[in-house]
Amino acid sequence: MALAARQAVEPFAERVCLGNAGTADNLYRFGYRISETGAIVAAIEIPAELLEEAISSNMALSCRLTPDGDLIPEFSFERGRTSSNGALILPIDQLIRATLTPQNLHMDEATIVSLTTMLQRLEASVNVVRDALARCTDRAKDQSFEN
Numbered sequence: 001m002a003l004a005a006r007q008a009v010e011p012f013a014e015r016v017c018l019g020n021a022g023t024a025d026n027l028y029r030f031g032y033r034i035s036e037t038g039a040i041v042a043a044i045e046i047p048a049e050l051l052e053e054a055i056s057s058n059m060a061l062s063c064r065l066t067p068d069g070d071l072i073p074e075f076s077f078e079r080g081r082t083s084s085n086g087a088l089i090l091p092i093d094q095l096i097r098a099t100l101t102p103q104n105l106h107m108d109e110a111t112i113v114s115l116t117t118m119l120q121r122l123e124a125s126v127n128v129v130r131d132a133l134a135r136c137t138d139r140a141k142d143q144s145f146e147n
Contacts, residue, residue, distance in 0.1 A: 067110035
């Protein structure tokens, strides 16, 4: 044991299939092993189904906005305002502000062209909302005249 204590130990995680293709035999093994030999020092095995369910139940679905206006769905472990289906709730103006911070623009290597594309898409979206609002307003006026 004194020899093992002096050897470098590393954490590991691996999926283990016990031979049967059935999901009941699939496990995840987590533990520590000796770096040089791969000999396991300590490990725990957890059924894959249980672990996958636990992980997915703590995940939130969100989206990321690119500088040219594309929305990219993402999974994360962030906890914040989430809906009943685990989707992260974020108002569009906050999403745009987060996208357009100087550090994000630098990381995404935003160009004038991509930002112009985003602006055009946002302006087109604003026009769609204005048209919908006008239709709702007209419908409300018509209903008030009928009553």
